[in-house]
Amino acid sequence: MNSHGSFSSSFILLFLLVSSSLPSPALSDSTPRCNPADNGALLRIKESLNIPDYFADWNSSKECCDWSHLGCGAYSGEVAVLVFDSINSPFKIPAAIGDLSHLLALAFYDIPNLTGSIPSSFTKLQNLVSITIRNTTLSGPIPEFLSQLKNLRELELPYNQLSGSIPPSLVNLNELKLLSLGWNRLTGYIPDSFGGFNADVLGGFSMLLSHNQLSGEIPSSLGQFNVSRIDLSYNNLVGDASILFRENATATSINLSNNQLDFDLSSVRFPRSLKSLDLSHNMIRGRIPKQITKLNLQSMDLSYNRLCGRIPVGGKVQKFGAKSFAYNLCLCGAPLPKCK
Ligand SMILES: *[C@@H]1O[C@H](CO)[C@@H](O)[C@H](O)[C@H]1NC(C)=O
Ligand SMILES: *[C@@H]1O[C@H](CO)[C@@H](O)[C@H](O)[C@H]1NC(C)=O
Numbered sequence: 001m002n003s004h005g006s007f008s009s010s011f012i013l014l015f016l017l018v019s020s021s022l023p024s025p026a027l028s029d030s031t032p033r034c035n036p037a038d039n040g041a042l043l044r045i046k047e048s049l050n051i052p053d054y055f056a057d058w059n060s061s062k063e064c065c066d067w068s069h070l071g072c073g074a075y076s077g078e079v080a081v082l083v084f085d086s087i088n089s090p091f092k093i094p095a096a097i098g099d100l101s102h103l104l105a106l107a108f109y110d111i112p113n114l115t116g117s118i119p120s121s122f123t124k125l126q127n128l129v130s131i132t133i134r135n136t137t138l139s140g141p142i143p144e145f146l147s148q149l150k151n152l153r154e155l156e157l158p159y160n161q162l163s164g165s166i167p168p169s170l171v172n173l174n175e176l177k178l179l180s181l182g183w184n185r186l187t188g189y190i191p192d193s194f195g196g197f198n199a200d201v202l203g204g205f206s207m208l209l210s211h212n213q214l215s216g217e218i219p220s221s222l223g224q225f226n227v228s229r230i231d232l233s234y235n236n237l238v239g240d241a242s243i244l245f246r247e248n249a250t251a252t253s254i255n256l257s258n259n260q261l262d263f264d265l266s267s268v269r270f271p272r273s274l275k276s277l278d279l280s281h282n283m284i285r286g287r288i289p290k291q292i293t294k295l296n297l298q299s300m301d302l303s304y305n306r307l308c309g310r311i312p313v314g315g316k317v318q319k320f321g322a323k324s325f326a327y328n329l330c331l332c333g334a335p336l337p338k339c340k
């Protein structure tokens with residue numbers, strides 16, 4: 001699994017913590033004895049999937065904490081991490097996973113023949129901190145019942161074929177710090193409730209919803225919410241996004257590119273913490289506020305809008321080059337040609 005570049009940081013941390021607790025051969029006396037209930041659940045999982053190669057070492061020749069694709073907690077013998085990675089055979093998420101009641105992290109990666117949905121037995125996984133289903137053919141709506149997993153810090157479901165609207169009840173996940181639902185076929189509005197996520201989580205809250213078919217306006221509740229990273233790019237969002245910009249907000253990255261947003265940028269005040277700003281490919285009007293020269297931006301793209309007037313001089317603004325300002329109504333001044 002280490003060959004995969006996209007594991008989230010806390011997932012890696014968790015996996016290292018758990019797998020480093022696995023004994024080396026020299027310490028085999030301290031091998032955690034596999035929790036019998038977990039052992040039984042693992043055998044049911046193996047049985048429900050017809051992929052013998054993947055489970056080649058899941059047998060009684062060694063105890064279950066030493067089987068591949070999983071890790072146990074230190075000393076407990078309880079399965080804490082389970083990973084299904086790069087499986088081409090037909091695959092259905094086994095309901096028996098819900099019986100691994102000590103599971104902290106669960107991941108499915110690169111499974112191009114996944115059918116069916118997330119089983120409702122997952123509601124039994126009340127210790128789960130991280131769930132990742134990435135780059136599979138998982139389809140259907142995002143199940144409402146995921147909002148019952150009260151300890152979830154990371155809900156990552158990008159690069160699937162999920163459809164329908166996003167359940168507003170996900171906001172009940174009080175510990176959540178990463179909501180990653182990009183590259184699906186989600187429709188409907190961004191839930192109004194989403195301004196109610198807990199922004200005080202360590203490291204800030206990231207909301208990544210790009211490459212879907214979300215429509216309507218950005219809910220005004222998000223203006224009250226100190227999101228750290230927000231990516232709404234490649235959707236069908238319309239109207240005003242200025243509510244996302246408050247000087248005292250704590251956002252570091254805002255990506256709204258490739259929507260149909262239409263508002264006046266002139267009086268917007270950008271968050272001072274902003275490092276990355278992408279508003280390209282919208283219908284944004286007005287002038288670029290002078291305050292942008294005060295920001296410590298590392299990337300910026302305002303191209304393909306309807307902006308006009310002199311580009312403010314100072315700070316990092318001119319360093320970005322003409323490409324970041326191209327294809328607007330009548331912007332002028334460095335790095336674009338002189339104003340007339
Ligand atoms: C059991 O697992 C071991 C690896 O731990 C493997 O060498 C062996 O072939 C497996 N036995 C069966 C019957 O699958
Ligand atoms: C699995 O998916 C790939 C790509 O979508 C496809 O080419 C292949 O035939 C599928 N394999 C099986 C066993 O269904």
Ligand SMILES: *[C@@H]1O[C@H](CO)[C@@H](O)[C@H](O)[C@H]1NC(C)=O
Pocket residue numbers: 110111112135159
């Ligand atoms: C998805 O998985 C396939 C193999 O099944 C791989 O070729 C492709 O690069 C992966 N895509 C992403 C976005 O990870």
Ligand SMILES: *[C@@H]1O[C@H](CO)[C@@H](O)[C@H](O)[C@H]1NC(C)=O
Pocket residue numbers: 199224225226248249250
């Ligand atoms: C957002 O964070 C800033 C700086 O930490 C703080 O002053 C402000 O009150 C916060 N706003 C909300 C709505 O939590």
Ligand SMILES: *[C@@H]1O[C@H](CO)[C@@H](O)[C@H](O)[C@H]1NC(C)=O
Pocket residue numbers: 247248
């Ligand atoms: C932002 O915070 C500063 C002090 O940290 C305060 O003077 C200013 O009024 C605040 N601005 C807004 C728009 O809340």
Ligand SMILES: *[C@@H]1O[C@H](CO)[C@@H](O)[C@H](O)[C@H]1NC(C)=O
Pocket residue numbers: 210233234255256257276277278299300301
């Ligand atoms: C914004 O998102 C788009 C699409 O995912 C991406 O191509 C672009 O690089 C992002 N912009 C920034 C500044 O990261």
